[in-house]
Amino acid sequence: MSDAIELRPPLKDADVASLKIGDRVVIRGTIYGARDAAHKKMVELLDHGQPLPVDLHGGILYYVGPTPAPPGRAIGAAGPTTSLRMDAYAPRMYEYGVKATIGKGYRNQAVIDSLVKHKAVYLIAVGGLGATLSGCIKAAKVIAYPELGTEALWEFHVEDFPAIVANDSQGRDAYKEGQEVWAKKLAVA
Amino acid sequence: MRTISTDQVRQTVRDLYKQACVVINPELKAAFAKAAQEEPSPQGREILSMLVANSELAQRENLPMCQDTGIAVVFLELGEDVRFDQPGLLEAVNQGVREAHKEQYLRASLVKDPLRRGNTGDNTPAMVHLDLVPGDHLKIVVGAKGTGAENMSKTKIMSPSAGVEGAKQFLLETVKAAGPNACPPLVLGMGSAVTSRRSRSSRSGPCTVPWGRRTRTPTMPISRRNGSRP
Incomplete structure (x- = not known):
């Protein structure tokens, strides 16, 4: 991914504003892992x-x-989960100041709108x-909610973590536009 | 009558569940590789190739292919002429799942109650489907059912007038709605029966049919281009 854009969190509005759907990024530095249960707790705090x-x-x-780390590894298998699980919480997290989330699959309109409003992006990693x-x-460690097991709040140090911009801060949707493009191409063929 | 060791059931479930999470099925790998060539979109081809590489890496490093090591779905096809040397068949299945979870560092993905939550800690209980059949054999099929896929499941009660066309239409609608939410490529298992409950627990489950083969009573032409775990 030589054409990928480097993202080093914490991100500023300017880092995010220039990203557009379909852009490939690589993330270097510290990111945080959270699913439904940790989101629920964080939104309650907010x-x-x-x-x-x-x-x-x-x-x-x-x-x-993730799966538990076998001996000698930082973490076990660690691909993205389906993002719709977090749609109920994501607008609140973007409002707070989170600049990017990484998952897989569609976001609902409320999430897409909140990306525009709060200048943020939704990234997808390849599911599977x-x-x-x-x-x-x-490196990986649990920093809160250990009682949730795999659903705890995690801190990860990542190197060259690849992702694709699926929804940008202009309100565009890579899934929607991609499907339109390919529906036309396949119809012609 | 034939006597089967309950402990052998435990060992078999344990080994199959570990294998299902780490080792790609050769038919599935071939389907991935084929799809990686036939897929028209360059990005789609690239991603399919990445999935093949991921499965190879997982096997080499003895890691699960996916962090969602699933709900253990265990199909038991039990001959009527079988008896067990010890009681506790279901516990043997659960113990096998428990041991696989611990030995293979699988994820604890099950909660005790959908509303009150609370992780069971060892990925039990297994979802056991038992079919009684003539004979003196026991066939065990274990699937690691990912919940990203389970989330996209749909049940529909259709009127007789819907026919095969209605079933096809429902299948296409379901695939389109699932879109990229479950990890592609997908295995589509379609069960039909007189009651909704029965449709989802039919013998061995349609997703366990090997690639390229048909179920026993196919009513629709099957074209399997892509596939992943059930």
């Missing part, structure tokens, strides 16, 4: 005006529930690459 377990301003949230993406995670 609703009560309390601080999150970690400062996520400018942060990248990775929707993942559990073993491959595990290799991009060089």
Whole structure:
């Protein structure tokens, strides 16, 4: 992925504003892993005006529930989970200041609108690459909610973690546009 | 009558579940490779090749291919002339799942209750489907059912007038709605029966039919271009 754009969190508005759908990115640095259960707890904290377990301003949230680390590894298999699980919470996290989330699959319109409003992006990693993406995670630790097991809030140090921009801060949707393009191409063929 | 060791059931379930998570089925790998050539979109071809490489890496490093090591779905086809040397068939299945979870570092993905939550900690209980058949054999099929795929499942009660066309239409609608939410490529298993409950628990499950082969009573032409775990 020589044409990929490097992202090093924490991200600023300017880092995000120039990203457009279909762009390939590689992420280097610290990102945070969270799924449904951790999101629910974090949104409850925000609703009560309390601080999150970690400062996520400018942060990248990775929707993942990894397998346990076998001996000698930082983490087990660690591919993206289906993002619609987090649609109920994502607008609140973007409003707070999260600049990017990584998952797989469609987002709902409320999430797409919140990306425009709060200048943020939704990235997709390739679903199914559990073993491959595990290799991009060089260090992993649970920083909150250990009782949730795999659904805890994780901190990951990543190197060259590959992703694609699926929804950008202009409100565009790579899935929608891609399907339109290919429906035309295949109809012609 | 034939006597089968309950402990052998435990060992078999354990080994099959570990294998299902780490080792790609050769027919599936061939389907991936074929799709990687036939897919018209360059990005699609690239991603399919990445999935093939991922499966090779997983096997080499003894890691699960996917972090979603699934819900253990265990199909038992039990001959009527079989008896077990010890009681506790279902516990033997669950113990096999438990051991696979621990030994292979699989993910604990099951909660005790959908509303109250609370992880069971060892990926049990297994979803066991038992079919009684004539004979003195026990056939065990284990699938690691990913919940990204399970989320996209659909059940529809159709009126008789819908016919095969209605079933086809429903299948296409379901695939389109699932889109990229479950990991592609997908295995489509379609079961039909008199009651909705029965349609989802038919013998061995349509997703366990080997690639390129048909179910016993196909009513629709099957064209399998792509496929992944059930």
